[in-house]
Amino acid sequence: MLARPTVQERTQTPLLSGMTQTPLQQSGMNGQTLIPEAPPGFKSGFIGLIGRPNVGKSTLMNVMIGQKIAITSPVAQTTRNRLRGILTLPEAQIIFVDTPGIHKPHHQLGEVLVQNAWSAIQSVDVVLFVVDASGEAGGGDRYIAEMLAQSNVPVLVGVNKADQQPEDPNQAEAIERSYQALAQARGWPIAKFSALTGEGMDVLQQTLVSTLAPGPYYYPPDLVTDQxxxxxxxxxxxxxxxxxxxxxxxxxxxxxxxxxxxxxxxxxxxxxxxxxxxxxxxxxxxxxxxxxxxxxxxxxxxxxxxxxxxxxxxxxxxxxxxxxxxxxxxxxxxxxxxx
The missing domain is CATH 3.30.300.20 (K homology (KH) domain)
Structure with a gap:
């Protein structure tokens, strides 16, 4: 299970925002970083990024955080380790949990990666199920949807790569229908965006904040990752x-x-x-x-x-x-x- 950070974990500062290693403004007597008390109405929670390989989960997290903490490449299965990215807003703190793409494993490494991706689902507050708008929903998407439907975690379907949809209106409409059917059959809301161009990202962020419950700061506001x-x-x-x-x-x-x-x-x-x-x-x-x-x-x-x-x-x-x-x-x- 993906545990909430302990006091010891939260007082360590692996990587601060702004790509510099300057001390945080708030520190205790022993030099450890303090976490401020959340104001009234503040929200927080863990968002699991789940999807097939190469649908843009790591790019999405980097854009949300505002700097590069997860590597990206055209090669499928780029992400291997579960990585937390921390976005602190005036009204909320969102901890994104990037996971390896879910695929059919062919070796022990693949089995470990897929098992870790599935275990993350049970430990987050909301799952952002990321799919690829450049093609219709496939067997891999339907398999993940069926598995997510068996969990008790709320799911938001995120249709990424909106900028890569086919120019043919009939093809584009068929793609949209396939993901709408996937989401509507399970009562899941859907959001369309492009992590590459920024299209729809503001709406996505607002939607994610709205799904979270009131909660504390889990990490210092200046932290962008726990790695x-x-x-x-x-x-x-x-x-x-x-x-x-x-x-x-x-x-x-x-x-x-x-x-x-x-x-x-x-x-x-x-x-x-x-x-x-x-x-x-x-x-x-x-x-x-x-x-x-x-x-x-x-x-x-x-x-x-x-x-x-x-x-x-x-x-x-x-x-x-x-x-x-x-x-x-x-x-x-x-x-x-x-x-």
């Missing part, structure tokens, strides 16, 4: 691998950040890229190290935005045979079933 910088850095490296490599490499990669050393003028990061085969290692390194250099350069640029300072990034590639099939290896690399 530490080290985790985000590893994800930024994996994002560039997703963009720059092809074939079987993206899904066979796990990144571990081994060391982060902060100096007055630069932050030094040492990370290992784990793959399953020597052939994948060769692809990642590239001719005379060209691919690894390109990955490192692009990831370093993103890290510098993250910490608002200079970064020196050193990457190593290590072969871990069949790591996706081993529960032990999965846990070592940070993938385990979440309670």
């Amino acid at each position: 530490p910088e080290r985790f985000i850095m590893g994800e930024l490296i994996r994002e560039q691998i997703l963009y720059l490599t092809r074939e079987e490499v993206p899904h066979s990669v796990a990144v571990t950040v081994d060391r982060v050393e902060e100096e007055p003028t630069i932050t030094r990061v040492l990370a290992t890229v784990n793959v399953e085969r020597n052939s994948q290692k060769g692809i990642l390194i590239g001719k005379r190290g060209s691919m690894l250099k390109a990955i490192g350069t692009a990831a370093r640029e993103q890290m510098q935005k993250l910490i608002a300072g200079k970064v020196y990034l050193e990457l190593f590639v290590k072969v871990q045979p069949r790591w996706r099939q081993s529960r032990t290896r999965l846990e070592e690399l940070g993938y385990q079933v979440e309670e």
Whole structure:
């Protein structure tokens, strides 16, 4: 189950808004961050982002939060870890829970990801079921809808990628009818938007706030995610691998950040890229190290935005045979079933 943050968890400040690591304005005697008392009528709650792979859940959360905390790519199943994004408004605090895309698993890693996505459903206040407006509802959407219907959690159907609907009015109408039928059959409200262009996002935000019950601040107002910088850095490296490599490499990669050393003028990061085969290692390194250099350069640029300072990034590639099939290896690399 996705537990509410404990006092200890909430007094840690992994990543603040504005991409800088300045102290929060409110702090206690021991330097720990304080959470203000919520004003009358304040609302709060956890919104689970559920849907098939590559429907735009991570992009949606990044746009809602106002900065990049979740990686995105054209490759399906980009999200692997359950990630909380925190949006604090004058009237509410929304904690978005991004989950791996629900798909038919083909290995132990896939089984862990799907199991974690389903467990998140039972632990949130509202589910935003994200679907893709560029095509009609398919078997995967109907399967997720049936599973959600068996839970007691309120569901809002979010039709993303409104900007990518076909120009043919008949096709566009057929797509809309398919999702309306999916939602109306279960009494779920529906919202149409585009996380990419911003179309309909204000209405979506207002709708989500209206679904929440009165509640406290769960996190300090300046916090945008509960994940530490080290985790985000590893994800930024994996994002560039997703963009720059092809074939079987993206899904066979796990990144571990081994060391982060902060100096007055630069932050030094040492990370290992784990793959399953020597052939994948060769692809990642590239001719005379060209691919690894390109990955490192692009990831370093993103890290510098993250910490608002200079970064020196050193990457190593290590072969871990069949790591996706081993529960032990999965846990070592940070993938385990979440309670």
